[in-house]
Amino acid sequence: MQEFLQYLFSGVTNGAIYAVIALGFTMLYNATGLINFAQGEFVMLGALSMITLWKGLQLPLPAAFLLTVAVVALVGLLLERLAIRTVRKPHPIVLVIITIGASILLRGIAMLVWGKDAHSAPSFSRLAPIEIAGATLLPQSLWILGVVLAIVIGLQIFHRKTMTGKAMEACAISKRAASLLGIPSERMVLLAFALSAGMGSIGGVLIAPITMSSYDMGMMLGLKGFCAAMLGGLGSSWGAVFGGMMLGILEAMAVGFFSSDLRDAVAFFVLLLILYARPSGLLGVKAVQRF
Amino acid sequence: MRKLKYGFFLLVIMAAGLGITNSYYLQLLTFIGINTLLALGLNMLMGYAGQISLGHAAFYGLGAYTTAILTTALNWSPWLALPAAIVLVSLVAFLVALPMLKLSGYYLGMGTLGFGMITFILIRQWSTVTGGDSGLVGVPSLALGPLSLASGKAYFYLVWVVVLISFIVCERLVDSRVGRALRAIHDGEQVAAAMGIDTSRLKIGVFVLSAIFASVAGFLYVHLVSFISPNSCDFLVSVRLVTMVVIGGMASIWGSLLGASLLTILPESLHVFSDYEMIVYGLILMIIMIFLPQGLTRGLLDLYERSAAVYPRKVKSREPADE
Numbered sequence: 001m002q003e004f005l006q007y008l009f010s011g012v013t014n015g016a017i018y019a020v021i022a023l024g025f026t027m028l029y030n031a032t033g034l035i036n037f038a039q040g041e042f043v044m045l046g047a048l049s050m051i052t053l054w055k056g057l058q059l060p061l062p063a064a065f066l067l068t069v070a071v072v073a074l075v076g077l078l079l080e081r082l083a084i085r086t087v088r089k090p091h092p093i094v095l096v097i098i099t100i101g102a103s104i105l106l107r108g109i110a111m112l113v114w115g116k117d118a119h120s121a122p123s124f125s126r127l128a129p130i131e132i133a134g135a136t137l138l139p140q141s142l143w144i145l146g147v148v149l150a151i152v153i154g155l156q157i158f159h160r161k162t163m164t165g166k167a168m169e170a171c172a173i174s175k176r177a178a179s180l181l182g183i184p185s186e187r188m189v190l191l192a193f194a195l196s197a198g199m200g201s202i203g204g205v206l207i208a209p210i211t212m213s214s215y216d217m218g219m220m221l222g223l224k225g226f227c228a229a230m231l232g233g234l235g236s237s238w239g240a241v242f243g244g245m246m247l248g249i250l251e252a253m254a255v256g257f258f259s260s261d262l263r264d265a266v267a268f269f270v271l272l273l274i275l276y277a278r279p280s281g282l283l284g285v286k287a288v289q290r291f
Numbered sequence: 292m293r294k295l296k297y298g299f300f301l302l303v304i305m306a307a308g309l310g311i312t313n314s315y316y317l318q319l320l321t322f323i324g325i326n327t328l329l330a331l332g333l334n335m336l337m338g339y340a341g342q343i344s345l346g347h348a349a350f351y352g353l354g355a356y357t358t359a360i361l362t363t364a365l366n367w368s369p370w371l372a373l374p375a376a377i378v379l380v381s382l383v384a385f386l387v388a389l390p391m392l393k394l395s396g397y398y399l400g401m402g403t404l405g406f407g408m409i410t411f412i413l414i415r416q417w418s419t420v421t422g423g424d425s426g427l428v429g430v431p432s433l434a435l436g437p438l439s440l441a442s443g444k445a446y447f448y449l450v451w452v453v454v455l456i457s458f459i460v461c462e463r464l465v466d467s468r469v470g471r472a473l474r475a476i477h478d479g480e481q482v483a484a485a486m487g488i489d490t491s492r493l494k495i496g497v498f499v500l501s502a503i504f505a506s507v508a509g510f511l512y513v514h515l516v517s518f519i520s521p522n523s524c525d526f527l528v529s530v531r532l533v534t535m536v537v538i539g540g541m542a543s544i545w546g547s548l549l550g551a552s553l554l555t556i557l558p559e560s561l562h563v564f565s566d567y568e569m570i571v572y573g574l575i576l577m578i579i580m581i582f583l584p585q586g587l588t589r590g591l592l593d594l595y596e597r598s599a600a601v602y603p604r605k606v607k608s609r610e611p612a613d614e
Contacts (some may be wrong), residue, residue: 034397035397035400035401037400037401037404083577083581086581087580087581087584088581088584091584092396092397093337093341093343093396094580094584095397096343096345096396096397096400097343097533097537097576097580098576098577098580098581100345100400100530100533100576101572101573101574101575101576101577101580102573102577103573104527104530104569104570104572104573104576105569105570105573105574105577106573107569107573108567108568108569108570108571108572108573109570111566111569112566112567112570219526220408223401223404223405223408226401227405230401261412261416264408264412265409265412265413267405268405268406268408268409268412269409271401271402271405272390272391272402272405272406272409275390275391275394275398275401275402276390276391276393279393279394279398
């Protein structure tokens with residue numbers, strides 16, 4: 001029981017991070033119908049920038065957090081403006097290759113800037129671990145869960161209550177109809193890219209204190225985030241959270257009860273299974289029939 | 292005309308084999324041949340059928356590891372290990388393709404990426420059989436009866452004859468009914484299906500074919516360097532393969548040769564390349580896809596034709612990217 005609870009805590013913590021990454025995929029997919037293969041690199045950039053700004057430059061925590069998100073959102077903006085919008089033939093295979101190219105490029109740049117070594121950051125608060133029924137819960141986990149909850153609620157408010165959020169949803173339903181109504185759809189796409197990159201960087205900021213961060217962490221996290229998004233149903237925010245949690249818990253249980261070698265394989269088996277059996281995801285209602 | 296082309300190609304191979312005595316250059320050319328095989332196989336999948344694979348290094352690695360394990364641990368003859376590797380890889384490719392090719396576009400990309408990662412992880416973790424991170428050493432070199440193929444020159448001929456054969460196979464395939472059907476799938480899968488093409492069978496077929504090419508390349512590679520490690524099949528290798536296809540030009544058989552040559556020679560000629568490798572690949576992929584989505588060969592030809600206005604420009608109408 002105690003063991004189970006311990007694995008559950010670690011699973012939920014990791015799951016929350018997968019959920020944030022999945023939300024980044026979902027956000028962009030909803031607004032543009034695009035899957036960004038460089039999403040994981042935003043997480044990596046978030047984690048490494050946070051370490052540099054907070055640990056290296058000794059900025060206060062909130063300032064480092066905001067600055068990191070802003071910088072990575074800017075990278076996302078540049079990616080849309082310089083690479084995605086200039087494409088003449090927006091065929092999926094072309095966009096996949098471009099975002100893969102962007103991912104390799106960002107990874108290469110990160111390797112030059114931060115080197116090949118792994119870095120770590122201290123946790124956000126210096127509180128002692130909490131003990132619940134013999135299992136320990138790190139305060140960082142609470143931080144992570146709190147931030148993820150805040151993001152999900154913030155996204156709901158953004159989509160339901162603000163004009164920009166509604167406009168973005170309109171673009172997702174039909175770009176042409178939205179622009180006929182006077183919605184600047186190009187600006188919405190740009191905004192979606194910045195938001196989804198920012199979301200990825202928040203995932204990175206949150207993960208920095210609980211794992212070692214290095215230039216090559218992005219691909220794995222991006223894939224897991226995508227897996228979480230697919231698991232819950234691509235396009236649904238709650239689905240992303242649900243999928244992230246599911247994946248995190250499954251992974252933790254596989255590591256705990258079988259072997260730590262399995263950790264990374266779990267996500268891919270789940271991904272292949274879900275792609276095969278139910279591409280619309282566990283919570284998704286609309287069938288995935290894009291392209 | 293076509294026979295003339297192949298004859299000329301063979302002549303060039305002979306001339307290169309006779310003329311080049313420097314063993315370093317011979318080995319470089321051999322590597323180009325192996326990479327051409329890989330690029331050619333992937334090009335059949337990406338260029339002609341329009342299906343992306345971001346995990347192709349897995350088939351290369353599986354082919355190499357199968358023959359390496361069979362010939363070292365079990366002392367099989369390489370010529371028995373080759374069909375075994377091909378059968379195993381085609382079986383794996385078939386099983387992977389069965390669910391995967393129901394997907395397309397982004398989902399196929401993610402699925403194949405995941406498959407490549409799983410294979411890489413399994414090869415690394417299953418260290419009792421694969422040697423883990425340190426890999427396998429002492430893979431025997433090839434021999435044809437009494438004729439040893441251990442020398443650089445013999446191996447060079449072997450690889451390039453295989454390349455020539457695959458060129459002939461691919462060109463014939465592309466010009467056949469199957470090739471036309473593949474291109475129809477590329478242009479519009481539903482239309483192709485409506486024309487009576489069994490799209491899923493063809494897609495699975497071309498996926499397996501390209502995996503077989505990769506496994507043969509893996510076989511040739513591992514018996515040349517007599518060593519294999521997980522690094523030979525990690526994600527960056529898959530990206531390198533996609534880059535070769537993209538540079539050479541999708542749906543261009545001879546473009547595969549160009550792409551493979553460029554990406555084999557470039558890292559060799561730039562010694563500082565290793566640290567910048569990822570940046571260079573990333574930029575190449577993005578720039579070519581943005582400006583010359585047809586690849587270097589086709590793209591430059593198009594530019595030439597447009598400026599010379601020799602042929603009337605083909606106008607392709609395209610629906611706006613809205614659903």
